[in-house]
Amino acid sequence: MGKPSGFLEFERQAALKRSIAERKKDYREVEYKYNEKQTTEQATRCMDCGVPFCHNGCPLGNNIPEFNDAVYEGNWKYAFEILDSTNNFPEFTGRICPAPCESACVLGIHKNPVAIEYIEKSIIEKAFENGWVTARPPKKRREEKVAVIGSGPAGLAAASQLNKAGYCVTVFERADLAGGLLRYGIPDFKLEKQVIDRRLKVMEEEGIIFKTGVNVGTTLSAAQLQEDFDAVLLAIGSTVPRTLDIEGKELKGVYFAMDYLTQQNKRVALEEGYDGLDLARNHAGEHYREDDIRATNQRVFVIGGGDTGSDCVGTANRQGAEHITQIAYGLLPPAERDASTPWPLYEHKLRTSTSHEEGCERLWSVNTKEFIGDENGNLKALRLVDVSWKFENGKRTLIENPKSERVVEADLALLAIGFSGPQAGGLVEDLNLKLDARGNIVTENYQTSQKGIFAAGDCKRGQSLVVWAISEGREAARAMDVFLSGNSLLEAKERGMTVAAGA
Numbered sequence: 001m002g003k004p005s006g007f008l009e010f011e012r013q014a015a016l017k018r019s020i021a022e023r024k025k026d027y028r029e030v031e032y033k034y035n036e037k038q039t040t041e042q043a044t045r046c047m048d049c050g051v052p053f054c055h056n057g058c059p060l061g062n063n064i065p066e067f068n069d070a071v072y073e074g075n076w077k078y079a080f081e082i083l084d085s086t087n088n089f090p091e092f093t094g095r096i097c098p099a100p101c102e103s104a105c106v107l108g109i110h111k112n113p114v115a116i117e118y119i120e121k122s123i124i125e126k127a128f129e130n131g132w133v134t135a136r137p138p139k140k141r142r143e144e145k146v147a148v149i150g151s152g153p154a155g156l157a158a159a160s161q162l163n164k165a166g167y168c169v170t171v172f173e174r175a176d177l178a179g180g181l182l183r184y185g186i187p188d189f190k191l192e193k194q195v196i197d198r199r200l201k202v203m204e205e206e207g208i209i210f211k212t213g214v215n216v217g218t219t220l221s222a223a224q225l226q227e228d229f230d231a232v233l234l235a236i237g238s239t240v241p242r243t244l245d246i247e248g249k250e251l252k253g254v255y256f257a258m259d260y261l262t263q264q265n266k267r268v269a270l271e272e273g274y275d276g277l278d279l280a281r282n283h284a285g286e287h288y289r290e291d292d293i294r295a296t297n298q299r300v301f302v303i304g305g306g307d308t309g310s311d312c313v314g315t316a317n318r319q320g321a322e323h324i325t326q327i328a329y330g331l332l333p334p335a336e337r338d339a340s341t342p343w344p345l346y347e348h349k350l351r352t353s354t355s356h357e358e359g360c361e362r363l364w365s366v367n368t369k370e371f372i373g374d375e376n377g378n379l380k381a382l383r384l385v386d387v388s389w390k391f392e393n394g395k396r397t398l399i400e401n402p403k404s405e406r407v408v409e410a411d412l413a414l415l416a417i418g419f420s421g422p423q424a425g426g427l428v429e430d431l432n433l434k435l436d437a438r439g440n441i442v443t444e445n446y447q448t449s450q451k452g453i454f455a456a457g458d459c460k461r462g463q464s465l466v467v468w469a470i471s472e473g474r475e476a477a478r479a480m481d482v483f484l485s486g487n488s489l490l491e492a493k494e495r496g497m498t499v500a501a502g503a
């Protein structure tokens with residue numbers, strides 16, 4: 001343990017952020033670069049608990065007390081080696097993970113938890129600065145070839161692990177550039193795309209092949225895929241957006257949140273000098289509307305209270321929206337940890353993002369009844385109603401208050417209410433894969449109903465967190481290694497710990 005009194009001497013201080021006035025003018029990351037002194041102080045707050053519940057809170061099983069202690073001792077390279085042993089992409093999780101590890105931090109029972117996410121980001125940025133993140137191609141290549149379909153966090157993690165095991169790995173991505181949701185769905189003010197590019201460069205130097213602009217199931221048939229590769233991993237995400245089946249949903253001015261975010265991310269990418277980005281093609285599929293979606297001088301309503309909705313709020317602020325309202329039909333979360341999610345569970349409580357801080361009206365227990373258009377088919381208003389919830393026999397029922405129904409003026413409505421599963425047509429249909437009741441791909445130890453075809457990430461478990469996607473990609477890679485070779489030395493996360501073992 002680095003400093004037994006650290007948690008008494010220092011209060012929690014996570015990443016420092018640029019002022020609201022400054023950051024609303026651009027799409028650069030909100031957070032300042034890490035401060036080494038601050039990171040060291042924060043690392044001393046870790047109590048090196050006898051039973052570190054943060055291990056179990058992290059889907060990757062990161063060895064958090066160990067890298068905290070290494071940071072305190074000034075041994076940053078060792079801290080990086082510890083972090084790198086369990087997490088392929090700390091630069092992603094250190095920016096956009098909601099940090100369930102912090103919810104499970106023992107210090108969090110009585111004080112603010114250790115700023116684990118900030119420390120993690122500091123370690124990986126220090127590693128890149130000092131050249132410790134280098135290509136490590138396998139010393140020996142195997143004959144088997146594997147394909148990874150999708151280049152989001154699950155696909156990238158699986159590709160990295162499979163390459164480490166010596167397989168010839170090809171990653172197929174239907175969009176113009178690799179990165180999946182990380183590139184097209186997460187705004188640059190949370191994750192600048194050069195962060196993705198520097199990691200992809202390392203992966204390419206390690207021998208991983210990336211083929212973009214290839215829509216497997218269309219430009220490359222499923223039959224050809226199976227013929228060319230010894231095993232295939234589907235990491236195609238959950239890309240079918242949920243919609244509101246109400247009158248007026250077809251109006252111009254009503255869009256899916258991911259279409260809005262994707263379009264703006266591509267605009268920013270063009271400004272940063274990327275060539276060949278096609279604004280008329282959406283990485284998520286055929287639901288895309290080719291309208292130029294902008295919030296400038298618009299009265300914007302974001303429907304959905306989650307992270308995607310928050311990203312829409314931040315983007316609309318930067319585009320110069322006249323007014324932004326975010327609607328959720330659920331109850332207003334409590335300010336502190338709710339009794340229904342006691343420690344060490346990921347707590348249910350009100351979360352205020354940097355986007356909310358920049359300006360947004362937030363409404364809870366409100367449902368959208370109708371999108372109202374003008375004579376030209378443009379959105380002009382929303383019909384809203386207040387709701388309450390009745391909980392009985394384990395079920396909840398939404399109850400509307402008719403007297404509260406009202407019409408509010410609106411120019412742009414963004415649906416950020418989640419996704420219903422992977423696209424059932426195309427590749428999934430061609431492979432004749434079994435789906436569950438929610439439309440997700442059914443697997444047993446990551447293998448689908450078709451031999452040699454595996455699945456991981458959101459297309460298998462439903463929409464989830466980036467850290468779960470990375471974990472699933474790692475676990476799927478190990479399952480594929482066992483399938484192809486009979487055993488595996490790739491790390492496996494078991495009972496909250498990460499171990500290296502044979503099959």
